[in-house]
Amino acid sequence: MISVRIEEALLTSSTQTSLQRNQKAVNERLLRDSQSDLDAKWKSWRRTRLPTKWQALLQTASAGKGLCCYCEHDRAVQIEHIFNKKLFPQRTFAFSNHLLVCPTCNNRKLDAFAVFEGDTGLAIRFFEKSAPRVAPPTELPVFIDPRNEDPMDYFWLNLSTGFFDIHRKATPRKSKMAEYTRDLLEMNTSKEFIEKRASAVDQYLEILRKYVGCRNSNSIEELVQCFPTRYIPINTGFSLEEAKEIGQKHWTEELGRNHFPTIWLEMKRQYKFNPTVFARLHPEIAKVLQMVPELL
Numbered sequence: 001m002i003s004v005r006i007e008e009a010l011l012t013s014s015t016q017t018s019l020q021r022n023q024k025a026v027n028e029r030l031l032r033d034s035q036s037d038l039d040a041k042w043k044s045w046r047r048t049r050l051p052t053k054w055q056a057l058l059q060t061a062s063a064g065k066g067l068c069c070y071c072e073h074d075r076a077v078q079i080e081h082i083f084n085k086k087l088f089p090q091r092t093f094a095f096s097n098h099l100l101v102c103p104t105c106n107n108r109k110l111d112a113f114a115v116f117e118g119d120t121g122l123a124i125r126f127f128e129k130s131a132p133r134v135a136p137p138t139e140l141p142v143f144i145d146p147r148n149e150d151p152m153d154y155f156w157l158n159l160s161t162g163f164f165d166i167h168r169k170a171t172p173r174k175s176k177m178a179e180y181t182r183d184l185l186e187m188n189t190s191k192e193f194i195e196k197r198a199s200a201v202d203q204y205l206e207i208l209r210k211y212v213g214c215r216n217s218n219s220i221e222e223l224v225q226c227f228p229t230r231y232i233p234i235n236t237g238f239s240l241e242e243a244k245e246i247g248q249k250h251w252t253e254e255l256g257r258n259h260f261p262t263i264w265l266e267m268k269r270q271y272k273f274n275p276t277v278f279a280r281l282h283p284e285i286a287k288v289l290q291m292v293p294e295l296l
Helices: 013-027 035-049 051-061 101-111 172-184 193-217 241-256 261-273 277-283 284-291
Strands: 076-082 098-101 111-117 124-127 155-157 165-166
Touching: 013 035, 013 193, 076 101, 098 165, 101 193, 124 261, 165 172, 193 241, 193 284, 261 284, 277 284
Parallel strands: none
Antiparallel strands: 076 098, 111 124, 155 165
16 A cells, blocks of 8 residues: 555646535535435546546556556556545545555445544444445545555565555554554455465565665676666667666666555665664665665
């Protein structure tokens, strides 16, 4: 689960106006429209008025530039309402309530939600997917909102097992949010994704080794061994230093394109938090990170 930060000011004025106009129409009919009416209104706007700028911003900001913001692996092809339309129709057209996710994660969450019953305390009101449409007592979500919060403040990713643990410094309230979000999205339930997260560590290490190889090469012959396969630095007119820069740039960008971007964030965070302890727990990762201080 990755944090997504997009300023609404980046939307075109026509897109902002369209969202606001539709939300105003929904608000005026909250007590009269059925859930099916609301869903139809959203689908109609999405189908006929979907602004490309609005969608492009969500696509660019999604994990790994096009990956699901929840699982960080599958392609993000569906629009997710963090506060679902059923319980929070007043947020249907709120841009800050939108994410792009994969169908699997969207189906896991759907209309399930939970809110804290007050500003303090741990009392929670749960709403199952099949629950009738009612007004929640508060708008204090138990589900982590990645548009307004950093999920890394709630979780600590085990780089050896691929499991999301509760952050050791999380407050009791944040611990409840982490548990609920993790369970609802089945973050630690899917064996496939747990194994893929664990193997993603090796993928990031390989990218970093290729980067180091490009940076430290002393000849074209050395460079070609770690150069991106789609480039051929020999007989292209580039000097060795220019070709090295091309290779380093490619592998740096690859860090931002790889699946499970939280893995890379966690590798850096945990290493910088306590390098000595990290080196004892993850000696191979620490060895590689020590070689790339400029990327940390």
